[in-house]
Amino acid sequence: VDGGGLSLGKGRFEAFSDGVFAIAITLLVLGFQPADLHPATNDGITRGLLALWPQYLVYAASFATVGIMWVNHHALFGKLKDVPHSVVIVNLALLMIVSFLPFPTALLGHFGLMRSPVIYYGLALIAASLCFGALQYMVNLVPGERPSFIDFLKRRNVWNTIGIVAYGAGIPLAYYSPLATILLYAAMALYYMLPIGVRAAADTRAPNA
Amino acid sequence: VDGGGLSLGKGRFEAFSDGVFAIAITLLVLGFQPADLHPATNDGITRGLLALWPQYLVYAASFATVGIMWVNHHALFGKLKDVPHSVVIVNLALLMIVSFLPFPTALLGHFGLMRSPVIYYGLALIAASLCFGALQYMVNLVPGERPSFIDFLKRRNVWNTIGIVAYGAGIPLAYYSPLATILLYAAMALYYMLPIGVRAAADTRAPNA
Amino acid sequence: VDGGGLSLGKGRFEAFSDGVFAIAITLLVLGFQPADLHPATNDGITRGLLALWPQYLVYAASFATVGIMWVNHHALFGKLKDVPHSVVIVNLALLMIVSFLPFPTALLGHFGLMRSPVIYYGLALIAASLCFGALQYMVNLVPGERPSFIDFLKRRNVWNTIGIVAYGAGIPLAYYSPLATILLYAAMALYYMLPIGVRAAADTRAPNA
Amino acid sequence: VDGGGLSLGKGRFEAFSDGVFAIAITLLVLGFQPADLHPATNDGITRGLLALWPQYLVYAASFATVGIMWVNHHALFGKLKDVPHSVVIVNLALLMIVSFLPFPTALLGHFGLMRSPVIYYGLALIAASLCFGALQYMVNLVPGERPSFIDFLKRRNVWNTIGIVAYGAGIPLAYYSPLATILLYAAMALYYMLPIGVRAAADTRAPNA
Numbered sequence: 001v002d003g004g005g006l007s008l009g010k011g012r013f014e015a016f017s018d019g020v021f022a023i024a025i026t027l028l029v030l031g032f033q034p035a036d037l038h039p040a041t042n043d044g045i046t047r048g049l050l051a052l053w054p055q056y057l058v059y060a061a062s063f064a065t066v067g068i069m070w071v072n073h074h075a076l077f078g079k080l081k082d083v084p085h086s087v088v089i090v091n092l093a094l095l096m097i098v099s100f101l102p103f104p105t106a107l108l109g110h111f112g113l114m115r116s117p118v119i120y121y122g123l124a125l126i127a128a129s130l131c132f133g134a135l136q137y138m139v140n141l142v143p144g145e146r147p148s149f150i151d152f153l154k155r156r157n158v159w160n161t162i163g164i165v166a167y168g169a170g171i172p173l174a175y176y177s178p179l180a181t182i183l184l185y186a187a188m189a190l191y192y193m194l195p196i197g198v199r200a201a202a203d204t205r206a207p208n209a
Numbered sequence: 210v211d212g213g214g215l216s217l218g219k220g221r222f223e224a225f226s227d228g229v230f231a232i233a234i235t236l237l238v239l240g241f242q243p244a245d246l247h248p249a250t251n252d253g254i255t256r257g258l259l260a261l262w263p264q265y266l267v268y269a270a271s272f273a274t275v276g277i278m279w280v281n282h283h284a285l286f287g288k289l290k291d292v293p294h295s296v297v298i299v300n301l302a303l304l305m306i307v308s309f310l311p312f313p314t315a316l317l318g319h320f321g322l323m324r325s326p327v328i329y330y331g332l333a334l335i336a337a338s339l340c341f342g343a344l345q346y347m348v349n350l351v352p353g354e355r356p357s358f359i360d361f362l363k364r365r366n367v368w369n370t371i372g373i374v375a376y377g378a379g380i381p382l383a384y385y386s387p388l389a390t391i392l393l394y395a396a397m398a399l400y401y402m403l404p405i406g407v408r409a410a411a412d413t414r415a416p417n418a
Numbered sequence: 419v420d421g422g423g424l425s426l427g428k429g430r431f432e433a434f435s436d437g438v439f440a441i442a443i444t445l446l447v448l449g450f451q452p453a454d455l456h457p458a459t460n461d462g463i464t465r466g467l468l469a470l471w472p473q474y475l476v477y478a479a480s481f482a483t484v485g486i487m488w489v490n491h492h493a494l495f496g497k498l499k500d501v502p503h504s505v506v507i508v509n510l511a512l513l514m515i516v517s518f519l520p521f522p523t524a525l526l527g528h529f530g531l532m533r534s535p536v537i538y539y540g541l542a543l544i545a546a547s548l549c550f551g552a553l554q555y556m557v558n559l560v561p562g563e564r565p566s567f568i569d570f571l572k573r574r575n576v577w578n579t580i581g582i583v584a585y586g587a588g589i590p591l592a593y594y595s596p597l598a599t600i601l602l603y604a605a606m607a608l609y610y611m612l613p614i615g616v617r618a619a620a621d622t623r624a625p626n627a
Numbered sequence: 628v629d630g631g632g633l634s635l636g637k638g639r640f641e642a643f644s645d646g647v648f649a650i651a652i653t654l655l656v657l658g659f660q661p662a663d664l665h666p667a668t669n670d671g672i673t674r675g676l677l678a679l680w681p682q683y684l685v686y687a688a689s690f691a692t693v694g695i696m697w698v699n700h701h702a703l704f705g706k707l708k709d710v711p712h713s714v715v716i717v718n719l720a721l722l723m724i725v726s727f728l729p730f731p732t733a734l735l736g737h738f739g740l741m742r743s744p745v746i747y748y749g750l751a752l753i754a755a756s757l758c759f760g761a762l763q764y765m766v767n768l769v770p771g772e773r774p775s776f777i778d779f780l781k782r783r784n785v786w787n788t789i790g791i792v793a794y795g796a797g798i799p800l801a802y803y804s805p806l807a808t809i810l811l812y813a814a815m816a817l818y819y820m821l822p823i824g825v826r827a828a829a830d831t832r833a834p835n836a
Contacts, residue, residue, distance in 0.1 A: 012432060012492055014221060019440030022228030023650075025308060026236060027444060032312040034319035045316075045325040060305065067301040074221055089611050092485040096478065099443060103450040107463075110452035116463040193298050223639060231646030232441075234726060235654060241730040243737035254734075254743040269723065276719040283639055402716050430641060430701050437649030445653060507820050510694040514687065517652060521659040525672075528661035534672040 008083045013091070014074070020095045021070040024102060028062050031055065031106035055109040057182055058121070062105045064189030065125065066098060069132060072192075076139050087138045094131035100124060108182075118170075118178040125167040125185060133160045163188055217292045222300070223283070229304045230279040233311060237271050240264065240315035264318040266391055267330070271314045273398030274334065275307060278341060281401075285348050296347045303340035309333060317391075327379075327387040334376045334394060342369045372397055426501045431509075432492070438513045439488040442520060446480050449473065449524035473527040475600055476539070480523045482607030483543065484516060487550060490610075494557050505556045512549035518542060526600075536588075536596040543585045543603060551578045581606055635710045640718070641701070647722045648697040651729060655689050658682065658733035682736040684809055685748070689732045691816030692752065693725060696759060699819075703766050714765045721758035727751060735809075745797075745805040752794040752812060760787045790815055 032055065037048035077083070083091075104121040111117050136157065166188050170181040241264065246257035286292070292300075313330040320326050345366065375397050379390040450473065455466035495501070501509075522539040529535050554575065584606050588599040659682065664675035704710070710718075731748040738744050763784065793815050797808040 008489065008492060012436060015224065015433065016436050016440055016488060018221060018225050019228055019437055020444055022225055023232055023441055023444035024447075025304070026229055026232035027447065029233075029236065029308055029311050030239070030448070032309075032315075034312075034316045037316075037320075040320055040323075042323055042325040045320060045323065045329075049325070049329055059309070063305045063308070064301070067304070070225060071217065071297060074217060088489060092482070092611075095443070095485070096481045099447055099481070100450075100477070102447050103452075106450075107452045107455075111455075111458055111463060114458075114460055114463065116460040116467070120463075120467055193301075224642065227639060227643050228646055231643055232650055234722070235647055235650035238651075238654065238726055238729050239657070241727075241733075243730075243734045246734075246738075249738055249741075251741055251743040254738060254741065254747075258743070258747055268727070272723045272726070273719070276722070279643060280635065280715060283635060402719075426698065426701060430645060433642065434645050434649055434697060437646055438653055441650055441653035442656075445656065448657070506698060510691070510820075513652070513694070514690045517656055517690070518659075518686070520656050521661075524659075525661045525664075529664075529667055529672060532667075532669055532672065534669040534676070538672075538676055 008085075008088055010077060010080055010083055013083045013088065014077065017073060017091060017095065018070070020099055021066060021073070024099045025063055025066045025070075027102040028059055028066075028105050030102060031059065031109035033109075036110070052109075054113045054179070054182065057186060058105055058108045061182065061186040061189050062101055064186070064193060065128075066101060068189060068192040069098065069128065072132070073135075076136060080139070080142060084138075084142060087135070087142070090131070090135050090138050094128070094135050097124065097128045097131050101128070113178040113182065115174050115178050118174040118181050122167050122170045122174070122181060122185070126164055129160060129164045129167060133157065133164070136160065163192070217294075217297055219286060219289055219292055222292045222297065223286065226282060226300060226304060227279070229308055230275060230282070233308045234272055234275045234279075236311040237268055237275075237314050239311060240268065240318035242318075245319070261318075263322045263388070263391065266395060267314055267317045270391065270395040270398050271310055273395070273402060274337075275310060277398060277401040278307065278337065281341070282344075285345060289348070289351060293347075293351060296344065296351070299340070299344050299347050303337070303344050306333065306337040306340050310337070322387040322391065324383050324387050327383045327390050331376050331379045331383070331390060331394070335373055338369060338373045338376060342366065342373070345369065372401070426503075426506055428495060428498055428501055431501045431506065432495065435491060435509060435513060436488070438517055439484060439491070442517045443481055443484045443488075445520040446477055446484075446523050448520060449477065449527035451527075454528070470527075472531045472597070472600065475604060476523055476526045479600065479604040479607050480519055482604070482611060483546075484519060486607060486610040487516065487546065490550070491553075494554060498557070498560060502556075502560060505553070505560070508549070508553050508556050512546070512553050515542065515546045515549050519546070531596040531600065533592050533596050536592045536599050540585050540588045540592070540599060540603070544582055547578060547582045547585060551575065551582070554578065581610070635712075635715055637704060637707055637710055640710045640715065641704065644700060644718060644722065645697070647726055648693060648700070651726045652690055652693045652697075654729040655686055655693075655732050657729060658686065658736035660736075663737070679736075681740045681806070681809065684813060685732055685735045688809065688813040688816050689728055691813070691820060692755075693728060695816060695819040696725065696755065699759070700762075703763060707766070707769060711765075711769060714762070714769070717758070717762050717765050721755070721762050724751065724755040724758050728755070740805040740809065742801050742805050745801045745808050749794050749797045749801070749808060749812070753791055756787060756791045756794060760784065760791070763787065790819070 032052070037045050101124055104117065104124045107117040108121055166184060170184050173184065174181040241261070246254050310333055313326065313333045316326040317330055375393060379393050382393065383390040450470070455463050519542055522535065522542045525535040526539055584602060588602045591602065592599040659679070664672050728751055731744065731751045734744040735748055793811060797811050800811065801808040
């Protein structure tokens with residue numbers, strides 16, 4: 001619309017985004033540090049590895065969240081050929097939050113299920129969801145390529161808003177039980193993965209599919 | 210089958226999977242930490258570098274295992290055009306385990322050939338094999354694209370099951386000799402790499418090749 | 419021109435460059451280290467996370483700088499089919515600086531807004547800009563594919579030079595206020611992201627677009 | 628030749644190799660650790676950053692070595708369509724060494740220009756060159772796609788052998804001057820980058836170009 005020079009071919013745009021998603025998801029493992037385990041006896045290490053169970057849960061929740069965000073990121077750009085500059089910028093903001101997630105994940109691994117890092121983790125998830133919502137909004141503004149904005153608001157946005165509400169609800173919940181918050185966040189990732197969640201999102205693309 | 214909106218083009222699916230395999234395999238090196246070597250004299254460093262020999266073995270075994278899993282991952286999707294949602298999800302589970310492997314590898318590097326981290330490493334390999342088996346099962350269910358499920362069960366599954374049995378056998382073996390377990394795991398990676406192992410797997414694709 | 423054997427297909431050249439950009443941008447998060455936070459109480463962690471605000475700013479500035487450099491890198495090669503050897507080498511030099519940026523970023527995270535790491539960070543940004551300018555110079559020398567060198571000098575080079583001047587001005591500024599320098603650098607990244615900055619760059623491609 | 632099931636499409640093979648090269652080259656920066664710098668004063672940090680000069684040299688040498696190996700890796704597969712299983716396996720061995728290079732690089736960063744880590748670094752470069760030579764040998768055995776093996780032996784192998792000899796010569800040299808060894812290794816990377824080095828390699832492809 002406003003000159004090809006300001007848009008980007010989808011191929012390289014997706015390759016870069018995929019790269020950042022793939023790296024961020026793989027860096028999550030750096031939250032596990034052998035040096036945190038002691039004493040260095042067979043029993044000590046075994047006990048230490050068992051005591052990491054909340055970290056396994058958080059790792060799985062983070063991995064599932066980034067993974068499903070990648071799946072939906074792909075679905076979002078399904079039919080676009082060129083990516084306008086505004087979308088490139090909002091996408092960079094999303095990637096900035098996604099790339100940041102290994103830190104809150106590692107924080108939970110380091111300190112365990114304490115209230116402060118759990119809330120911090122929830123805030124990071126909210127920031128990622130807000131960026132994803134903004135990206136959806138921008139992409140759906142691209143004319144002629146997407147279902148109507150009305151349909152978009154009715155379905156996919158509702159679906160993303162459910163996530164923001166759940167992530168937000170996890171924050172006061174952490175004052176009672178940090179574990180409950182993490183279980184809620186893991187459940188959200190599962191919900192987004194289930195066909196029902198994906199279908200709710202996919203429905204918004206139906207007119208163009 | 211159940212709506213294009215729920216499947217993913219193979220191109221980006223493979224690009225993301227390749228990215229995670231490539232990053233996980235490259236993060237294995239982070240198990241080597243210069244700070245673990247001392248005293249900081251030429252002789253001390255040389256002795257320390259030689260004493261790392263079990264870690265070199267584990268690094269090579271992990272690298273070979275992830276590498277060959279990538280080769281087989283590629284072969285698995287040879288003729289598919291779209292990847293159904295169920296396969297995307299099981300694939301995410303596999304990638305979650307593959308991305309996790311740098312931790313058990315680093316654990317063995319940090320503590321050396323002790324029983325507890327060796328068993329933990331074996332459990333991680335079993336989890337990866339189970340996910341790979343589940344992925345094979347899901348992919349082969351995609352209609353019209355694959356050899357019959359009977360053939361699949363007869364050959365490729367047998368081949369993956371051999372891996373699970375060997376990884377499982379390594380666990381009691383670690384009570385007698387952690388080194389023997391690691392040698393067994395390295396041998397399995399070599400077996401999977403040899404043309405005979407690849408052919409056993411490749412044979413299951415023959416009807417479509 | 420001087421033999422196909424000395425040039426590289428753009429596809430794999432871009433894939434490798436994209437990979438390095440994507441990884442360097444994702445490694446920026448490793449500047450955040452959970453172990454830097456203490457005491458390990460809810461209040462202590464919360465205060466520590468709030469006290470990280472300069473690091474959040476630097477993370478965002480680095481992410482935006484690498485991100486926008488990637489966008490412009492893509493634009494630069496828009497119409498080229500083969501990449502001459504000289505460009506491959508200058509590109510490697512640029513990637514070497516881009517890959518290095520996680521260190522100055524982590525340095526600022528570790529020491530906070532002190533003069534010495536801020537100046538170091540500014541020098542790294544200048545080095546990256548110089549390499550990017552050299553890359554632009556080399557790419558624009560490729561015959562028949564680019565606007566005239568005169569146009570190039572008039573516009574895109576001016577635009578890159580503004581960056582070098584601003585990064586340079588940040589160095590004496592750090593003697594008065596390291597924070598002011600970081601704000602200047604973040605503002606530069608925002609400027610490069612705004613359509614006006616992108617358009618200024620895009621204009622130089624207009625004759626070929 | 629021996630069944631499509633045992634070879635790999637070049638596209639995904641190159642994508643995976645590119646990914647590993649890109650990640651390994653980017654992980655080199657992790658050899659720089661802010662915590663190694665002290666005291667945490669402006670003067671102390673500045674002196675510490677200046678004292679890192681041998682590490683900058685090693686970083687540049689490693690980056691150039693991996694970078695040029697990637698360029699030559701690309702050239703090597705120029706006209707191949709399918710990659711035989713044997714080449715896939717030898718390529719995995721090469722990638723295993725390339726992925727390992729961040730450790731010797733970090734070792735030199737941690738201990739400085741001492742004899743023991745310099746020799747270790749040289750041994751890693753020799754291992755990488757041997758794997759690259761083996762890969763060249765395997766690729767050139769693929770029938771009908773490459774210049775004759777005689778031509779190959781005459782030119783490209785000579786070129787790789789020069790590298791192995793130089794890396795080998797650096798080892799006794801380290802007993803007199805570790806710095807001289809590092810300068811020799813950096814000079815080799817520069818030589819491989821210069822058009823003359825590239826042309827020597829490119830010449831071997833001439834009959835097919």
